[in-house]
Amino acid sequence: MSTExxxxxxxxxxxxxxxxxxxxxxxxxxxxxxxMGKNPPLPVRFxxxxxxxxxxxxxxxxxxxLNRLLPESKAGQVSYVKAKxxxxxxxxxxxxxxxxxxxxxxxxxxxxxxxxxxxxSRREAPHRLELFCRAxxxxxxxxxxxxxxxxxxxxxxxxxxxxWITFLNPCKEQxxxxxxxxxxxxxxxxxxxxxxxxxxxxxxxxxxxxxxENVIREIYKDGGKGxxxxxxxxxxxxxxxxxxxxxxxxxxxxxxxxxHRRLEEKAEGRLEVEIDLKAGKxxxxxxxxxxxxxxxxxxxxxxxxxxxxLTLSLPQKVAGIKGPWLYLGPFGDKQExxxxxxxxxxxxxxxxxYWRADEPGVVxxxxxxxxxxxxxxxxxxxxxYGLTRLSRYLNNKEILNYVKAxxxxxxxxxxxxxxxxxxxxxxxxxxxxxxxxxxxDCGSFGSAMLELKDSEVEAQAGKIAxxxxxxxEKKQSREPGGGFFRIGPKGFPDATMWADDxxxxxxxLSRYYLRTGNxxxxxxxxxxxxxxxxxxxxxxxxxxxxxxxxxxDTATGMPWGRGNGWCFFSLxxxxxxxxxxxxxxxxxxxxxxxxxxxxxxxxxxxxxxxxLLTHPDSYEETSCTSMFIYGLCRGLRFGWLAPNQRNDALExxxxxxxxxxxxxxxxxxxxxxxCRGSSYSFTPEYYKEELxxxxxxxxxxxxxxxAGIEKLALESFLQP
Numbered sequence: 033m034s035t036e037x038x039x040x041x042x043x044x045x046x047x048x049x050x051x052x053x054x055x056x057x058x059x060x061x062x063x064x065x066x067x068m069g070k071n072p073p074l075p076v077r078f079x080x081x082x083x084x085x086x087x088x089x090x091x092x093x094x095x096x097x098l099n100r101l102l103p104e105s106k107a108g109q110v111s112y113v114k115a116k117x118x119x120x121x122x123x124x125x126x127x128x129x130x131x132x133x134x135x136x137x138x139x140x141x142x143x144x145x146x147x148x149x150x151x152x153s154r155r156e157a158p159h160r161l162e163l164f165c166r167a168x169x170x171x172x173x174x175x176x177x178x179x180x181x182x183x184x185x186x187x188x189x190x191x192x193x194x195x196w197i198t199f200l201n202p203c204k205e206q207x208x209x210x211x212x213x214x215x216x217x218x219x220x221x222x223x224x225x226x227x228x229x230x231x232x233x234x235x236x237x238x239x240x241x242x243x244x245e246n247v248i249r250e251i252y253k254d255g256g257k258g259x260x261x262x263x264x265x266x267x268x269x270x271x272x273x274x275x276x277x278x279x280x281x282x283x284x285x286x287x288x289x290x291x292h293r294r295l296e297e298k299a300e301g302r303l304e305v306e307i308d309l310k311a312g313k314x315x316x317x318x319x320x321x322x323x324x325x326x327x328x329x330x331x332x333x334x335x336x337x338x339x340x341x342l343t344l345s346l347p348q349k350v351a352g353i354k355g356p357w358l359y360l361g362p363f364g365d366k367q368e369x370x371x372x373x374x375x376x377x378x379x380x381x382x383x384x385x386y387w388r389a390d391e392p393g394v395v396x397x398x399x400x401x402x403x404x405x406x407x408x409x410x411x412x413x414x415x416x417y418g419l420t421r422l423s424r425y426l427n428n429k430e431i432l433n434y435v436k437a438x439x440x441x442x443x444x445x446x447x448x449x450x451x452x453x454x455x456x457x458x459x460x461x462x463x464x465x466x467x468x469x470x471x472x473d474c475g476s477f478g479s480a481m482l483e484l485k486d487s488e489v490e491a492q493a494g495k496i497a498x499x500x501x502x503x504x505e506k507k508q509s510r511e512p513g514g515g516f517f518r519i520g521p522k523g524f525p526d527a528t529m530w531a532d533d534x535x536x537x538x539x540x541l542s543r544y545y546l547r548t549g550n551x552x553x554x555x556x557x558x559x560x561x562x563x564x565x566x567x568x569x570x571x572x573x574x575x576x577x578x579x580x581x582x583x584x585d586t587a588t589g590m591p592w593g594r595g596n597g598w599c600f601f602s603l604x605x606x607x608x609x610x611x612x613x614x615x616x617x618x619x620x621x622x623x624x625x626x627x628x629x630x631x632x633x634x635x636x637x638x639x640x641x642x643x644l645l646t647h648p649d650s651y652e653e654t655s656c657t658s659m660f661i662y663g664l665c666r667g668l669r670f671g672w673l674a675p676n677q678r679n680d681a682l683e684x685x686x687x688x689x690x691x692x693x694x695x696x697x698x699x700x701x702x703x704x705x706x707c708r709g710s711s712y713s714f715t716p717e718y719y720k721e722e723l724x725x726x727x728x729x730x731x732x733x734x735x736x737x738x739a740g741i742e743k744l745a746l747e748s749f750l751q752p
Contacts, residue, residue, distance in 0.1 A: 040695075041695065041696065041698075041704035041705055042698045042704065046698050046699055047693065047694045047695070047697065047698060047699060048062060048063075048693050048697040048698060048699050048701065049690075049693040049694045049697075050694075050699065051699035052699075054693075056689075056740050056743060056744055057425075057426060057744065059693055059697065059740065060422055060426075060737055060740045060741070061422075061426065061428070062700070062701040063697060063701040063703060063733065063736060063737060064419055064422055064431055064701075064737060065701060066700055066701030066702060066728075067415070067419075067701070067728070067733050068419075068431070068434050070728065071402070071403065071404040071405045072405065073405055073406075073434060073437045073438070073441075074402050074405055074406070075406070075441060076398045076399060076400045076401075076406060076441065076445065076461055077349075077351060077398070077399045077400075077401055078348065078349065078350045078351070078376055078396055078397070078398055078399070079200075079208060079209060079210045079350065079351045079352050079396070079397055079399050080208065080209045080210070080350060080351065080352035080353040080389050080391070080394045080395070080396065080397075081209060081210040081211055081352075081394065081395055081396070081397040081456075082209070082211060082237050082393050082394055083393060083394070083395045083455075083456070084393055085101075085211050085212070085237060086101070086113070086211055086212045086214065087456050087457045088188065088192075088456065088457035088458035089186065089457050089458070090457060090458065090467070091188075091192060091458070092188055092189065092192020092193070092196065092457075092458040092463070093128055093130075093186050093187060093188030093189070093192065094186065094187050094188050094199070094212060095184075095186050095457070096113055096174070096176070096184040096185050096186065096187060096212065096214070097132075097183075097184045098111050098113075098176060098178070098183040098184040098214065098217070099178075099182065099183045099184065101214060101236075102183070102214075102216070102217045104217070105178050105183060105217035106178065106217070107178050107179060107180060108177070108178065108179075108219070108220060109177070109178050109217040109218060109219055109220065110175060110176060110177045110178070110217070110218060110219075110220050111175075111176050111178075111183075111214055111215050111216070111217050111218070112173060112174065112175055112176075112214065112215045112230050112233060113173070113174045113176065113212050113213070113214045113215075114171060114172060114173040114174070114202055114212065114213055114214075114230075115171070115172055115199035115200060115201065115202060115211065115212040115213065116169055116170065116171045116172075116199070116200050116201075116202040117165075117169070117170055117172070117197045117198060117199050117200065118168065118169055118170070118198075118401070119165045119166065119167055119168065119170060120167065120403060121167050122164070122165065122166050122167045123164070123165065124162050124163065124164050124165070125162075125163055125165050125189065125195060125197070126160060126161070126162055126163075126189065126190035126191065126195060127160075127161040127162075127163055127187070127188065127189055127190060128158045128159065128160060128161070128186070128187070128188060128189070128190045129145060129158060129159040129161055129185060129186070129187050130154075130157075130158040130159070130185060130186040130187075131147045131151035131152070131154070131156065131159075131185050132154065132176075132181065132182030132183060132184045132185055132186075133147075133151070133152050133176065133177055133178065133179045133181055133182045133183055133184070133185075134147055134151070134152055134176070134177040134179065135147040135151065135174060135175065135176055135177070135185050136174070136175040137161075137172065137173070137174050137175075137187075138172070138173045138174075138175075139163050139164075139165070139170060139171075139172050140166065140170055140171060141171075141173075144161065144163055145159065145161055152179055152181050152182075153181060154181065154182065158186070160190055171202055172187075172199075173230065174187060177220065178217065192458060192463060193463050193464050193467070193469075193473065194409070194709075196463050198210070198399055198401050198460065199211060199212060201213050201352070203235050205238075206237070206352060207351075207352065208351030208352030208353075209351070209352030209394075210352070210397055210399060210460065213235045213236065213237075214235070214236055215230070215233040215234060215235055215236065216233065216234045216236065218233065237393070259321070259322070259361060259362030259363065259364065260319060260320070260321050260361055260362060260363045260364075260365065260366055260367070261319070261320050261321075261359065261360070261361035261362050261363075262317060262318065262319050262320075262359065262360040262361055262367070262370055262374070263317070263318040263320070263328070263357050263358070263359050263360075264315070264316070264317050264318075264347050264357065264358045264359075264360065264374045264387075265316045265330075265344040265345070265346070265347055265356045265357050265358070266313055266314065266315060266316060266344065266345050266346065266347040266356075267309075267313070267314045267316050267332065267342060267344055267345075268312065268313045268314070268345070269309055269310070269311050269312060269314070269334070269342070270311060271311050272308070272309065272310050272311045273308070273309070273334060273335055274306050274307070274308050274309075274334070274335055275306070275307055275308075275309050275332060275333070275334055275342070276304060276305075276306045276332070276333045276334075276335075277294075277295070277304065277305050277306075277307065277330065277331075277332055278302065278303070278304045278330070278331040278332070278333070279295075279302070279303045279304070279318070279328055279329070279330055279331075280301070280302050280303075280328060280329040280331075281297070281299075281300055281301065281302075281303065281320065281327075281328045282300055282322070282327055282328070283300060283320050283321055283322030283327070283328075284297065284298045284299070284300075284320070284321040284322065285297055285303065285318065285319070285320055285321075285328060286318070286319040287305065287316075287317075287318055288315075288316075288317040288318075288319070288371055289307060289309070289314055289315070289316060289317075290314050290315050291315065291371070291372050291373055293371070294307055315347055315373075315374065316330075316344065316347075317370070317371065317374055318330065319366070319371070330344075332344070343356070344356035344357070346358065347374070348376055350376075350389070350396055352394075353389045353390070353391065353394065353396070354391075355389065355390030355391060356390070357389075357390040358387045358388065358389065358390070358396065359387065359388045359389075359390065360374075360380060360385055360386070360387050360388070361385060362383075362385075363380075363381045363383055363385065364381075364382075364383070365381075367380055367381055376396065376398070377398075377444045377445065377448070378444060378445075378447065378448060379447055379448055379451055384451055386448070386451070397452065397456070397460055398445060398448065398452075398460060398461050399460040399461065400441075400460060400461045400462075404730065405437075405438055405441070406438060406441035406442060406461075407442075408442045408462050408463075408464055408465045408477050409464055409472075409473075409476075409477065410472050410473075410475070410476035410477060410535075410536060411476075411709070411729070411730035411731045412438075412477065412730050413475075413476030413477030413478070413479060413480040413481075414476055414480070414730065414731065414733075414734040414735060415730045415733050415734035416435050416438060416439070416477070416480040416484075416734065417476075417479065417480040417483055417734055417738070418733065418734025418735065418736070418737030418738045418741075419431050419434065419435050419734065419737065420432070420435050420480065420483055420484055421483075421737070421738060421741050422737050422741060423435065425741050425744065425745075435484060436484070436486055439480075439481060439484055439486070439493075442462060442465065442477075443481070443492045443493055443496065444492065445461045445462055446462060446465065446466075446492060446495070446496055447492075448461070449461050449462035449465065449466035450466055452466070453466045453467060465477070465496070468499075468500070468503050468507075470508075470518065470536075471504070471508060471516060471533050471536035471537050472532075472536055474500040474503060474504075474536075474540070475500070475504070475535070475536040475537045475539070475540040476535065476536055476539070476540070478496065478497060478500040478540045479539040479540040479542075479543050481493050481496065481497065482497055482540070482543040482544065482546075482547060483543060494547075497544060497547065500540060500544075501540075501541075501544050501553065504516075504537060504540070504541065504556075505556075508537075509527070511527065511529065511563065511582070513563050513566075514556075514559055514560075514563060515529060515559075515560060515563025515564060515566075515567070516529070516533050516536075516537055516560060517529040517530075517533075517580075517582070518530065518533075520583070526582070526583050527582040527583070528579050528580065528581050528582065528712070529563075529564065529567050529568065529579065529580040529582070530578065530579050530595070530712070531564065531568055531576050531577070531578055531579070531592070531595035531596065531598055531599050532594075532595055532598050532710075533564075534560060534561070534564055534598055534599045534602045534603075535598035535599075535601060535602045536598075537557070537560060538557045538560060538561075538602040538603075538605060538606050539602055539605045539606075541553045541554070541556055541557040542554070542557055542605050542606050542608075542609045542610075543609075545557070545609065546609055554606075554609070554610060554614065555616075557606050558606065558610070558614070558616035558619075558620060559616075561603065561606070561616075561619075561620060561623060562616070562619065564576075564599070565623060567580040567587060568580055568587055570587075570589070570591065573591065573630050573633075573634070573645075573646060574626045574627060574629050574630030574633075575591045575596055575627065575630040575631065575634070575645055575646075576591065576595065576596050576599055576627075577589050577590060577591060578590045578591065578592040578595040578710075578712055579595075579712040581714075588712060588713065588714045589714070590644065590712070590713065590714065590715075590716060590718075590719060591644060591645040591646055592643070592644060592645075592710065592712075592719055593641050593642060593643050593644065593645055593653045593655075593656030593657075593707070594653065594655050594656045594659070594707055594710070594731070595710075596627075596631065596645060596656060597655060597656035597658075597659030597660060597663075597735075598659070599627070600624075600627055600628075600631065600659055600660060600662075600663040601659045601662055601663055601735075603620065603623065603624050603627070603663070604624070604662070604663045604666040604667070604672075606620065607620055607621065607624060607666075607670070607672060608666065608670065621672055624663075624667065624672050625672070625673065625674050625677065627663075628663070628664060628667060628673060628677055628681065629677065631645070631660050631663075631664075631684075632664075632677070632680050632681065632684050634646065635660075635684055635687065635688065636648060636652060638652065638687075638691050638695060639657075639687035639688045639689075639690055639691030639692075639695075640652035640653070640654075640657045640688070640691045640692075640695060640696075640705075641653065641656050641657045641660055641688075643656075643707060643719055643720060643723070643725075644716055644719045644720060647716055647719075647720065649720070650716070650719060650720040651705065651720070651724075651725060652691075652695065652696075652705055653705055653706070653707050653725065654692065654696040654703060654704065654705040654706050654725075654732050654736065655706050655707060655731050655732035655735050655736075656707075657688055657691065657692060657696070657739075658688075658692060658732065658735040658736045658738070658739035659735055659739070660684070660688065661684075661685055661688040661689055661692070661739040661742065661743065662735065662738050662739045662742050664681045664684055664685050664688075665685055665739070665742035665743055665745065665746045666742060667681060668681055668682065668685070668746055668749075668750075669742075669745060669746055669749045685743060685746065688739075689739065689740070689743050692736060692739065692740075696736070697736065702727055702728055703727070703728055703729075703732055703733050703736055704725065704727050705725045705732075706725055706726055706727070706728070706729040706731055706732030706733075707723060707724075707725055707726075707729075707731065707732075708723065708724065708725065708726045708729060708731070709731065710723050711723075
């Protein structure tokens with residue numbers, strides 16, 4: 033038997049326990065404050081984007097079809113395509129490359145890929161490229177050659193749902209716009225292979241310094257007759273005073289200032305109105321209407337006799353757009369919501385319109401470029417669940433407002449992200465929610481969303497919850513007995529069942545049952561534990577294997593700590609809402625007691641549990657330790673443990689929490705020893721030597737908070 037491995041994550045005397053002692057509430061506040069400080073509530077960015085440029089496919093990779101973009105190109109000519117992207121830290125990132133013909137790739141001017149002869153015939157499968165990216169800005173350049181077989185490639189990140197990168201146009205005149213730039217096709221001899229030649233090339237799309245009327249004409253051309261169109265800008269006054277608005281219109285016109293209509297005329301020609309305004313920024317909205325293309329010119333002067341011209345600016349920052357106007361339309365009817373308060377969030381009207389720039393072919397797109405805040409994924413769902421529970425326990429509005437802000441950023445862009453996916457192939461926001469294809473994409477965050485129970489997000493949250501429930505009920509793959517499992521690329525024989533998926537489904541199903549009162553979702557959640565126990569339970573140890581592989585028709589036999597933690601955690605979530613009269617309650621209660629016995633026997637001497645539960649030479653892992661503490665605390669509070677288990681559980685909780693605050697959390701609130709996101713293996717070496725830990729990984733921060741909250745609740749419960 034291997035000896036137990038005890039790992040020190042930080043210098044002795046630097047733990048949060050050394051700084052705060054056993055003040056659990058203070059410790060949890062420090063952890064939460066550290067997380068929120070490292071992930072401030074930054075909103076999405078809005079950027080210009082050429083809607084007819086290089087678009088993504090449904091996998092989130094850019095379909096660089098130069099035959100479409102350069103129809104006059106000739107066989108043998110070449111074109112260069114380039115973009116830049118930002119990385120917070122250096123490291124390897126996985127990309128994918130599918131060639132339509134001869135191709136080469138440079139990353140930061142170092143060649144990293146050159147196609148082979150089979151690529152020209154498109155018989156080669158997509159290439160997976162593990163590329164080292166530096167911290168800060170990186171630039172990728174692709175050289176593509178036209179042949180009768182094709183002209184271009186499909187390039188992007190390997191896993192767009194988890195590894196999405198925002199690519200920006202690197203050309204100076206297009207600074208800030210989303211997407212790739214590309215050159216005119218050129219003869220290969222003229223192109224050469226030097227970057228100097230690329231820099232001298234004509235890069236497309238070119239900057240366009242046009243007039244507003246051109247954009248309005250573009251908007252109107254497919255709108256039919258009798259259409260409304262809006263223009264939105266901003267005016268800033270350094271001092272209060274009278275402002276004269278002079279409008280030249282070729283159609284009916286209305287002027288709104290800060291949401292109030294100040295002028296409306298059903299006539300063509302020149303209109304003027306003088307308005308007293310306070311100092312500061314003012315929203316200016318113009319509504320045009322006409323049976324054919326319409327437009328306007330707006331002049332503004334301060335004071336009745338002053339000749340000083342006041343300039344307009346964009347009403348909100350949109351990177352890559354230089355003009356002062358944004359446009360919206362056309363609409364068949366007036367849009368009261370726009371007229372009251374124009375905004376960049378959400379779609380407008382039955383026509384589902386979104387904002388365009390004052391530049392033909394350029395639209396506005398939201399782009400989420402934060403590491404964590406505003407993202408929708410399952411580890412962040414765990415984190416937000418922990419923060420939500422902590423905010424309630426401490427009655428801390430700052431933490432609660434942070435959670436609300438994160439949720440709102442996801443929820444209010446939900447409908448837009450679905451629209452963006454249809455229009456541009458793959459969204460720059462809500463990458464997982466907009467294209468749910470696995471339980472990972474929806475269950476964890478959806479559960480945290482329902483736990484928030486906040487009136488500000490409730491209406492939209494309900495739509496999203498219904499969408500998730502429908503996916504689990506009708507679209508998620510299941511084995512013949514109804515258990516959730518993951519389909520491989522070749523169908524059922526390649527399927528696997530993961531212990532993780534109990535957490536990705538059961539907490540959401542439990543909360544959705546509470547929301548709707550529909551016991552079908554409760555029954556489904558209980559049925560998952562029956563099926564997962566059948567495939568994954570290891571009766572000798574009374575714990576779970578991480579994965580069952582249907583192709584091999586066997587479980588892996590690897591008792592991964594966090595996979596077991598997900599199961600134990602989720603079982604307590606279900607028991608917490610299930611009526612004792614439910615037919616599956618006795619089975620679930622017995623299963624809980626079996627698992628509790630198995631886990632308590634495998635707790636390490638330090639109080640931590642190990643990465644592989646039965647391998648004491650694997651590292652001490654924080655997230656599973658926290659989930660076992662969580663599950664045992666709830667068992668003690670709700671009476672789920674057998675009488676002969678209670679004293680052992682009390683001691684396991686005491687030792688486990690003491691280990692967390694002395695070995696896993698430092699005095700600044702950083703959380704160590706959290707296993708990163710996993711694949712699976714039949715060998716222990718993968719879990720011990722490859723699947724290593726990360727500091728402050730969101731898989732574990734929320735779980736540590738939840739374990740601490742449950743310990744505090746248990747202490748209150750045990751007080752006489």
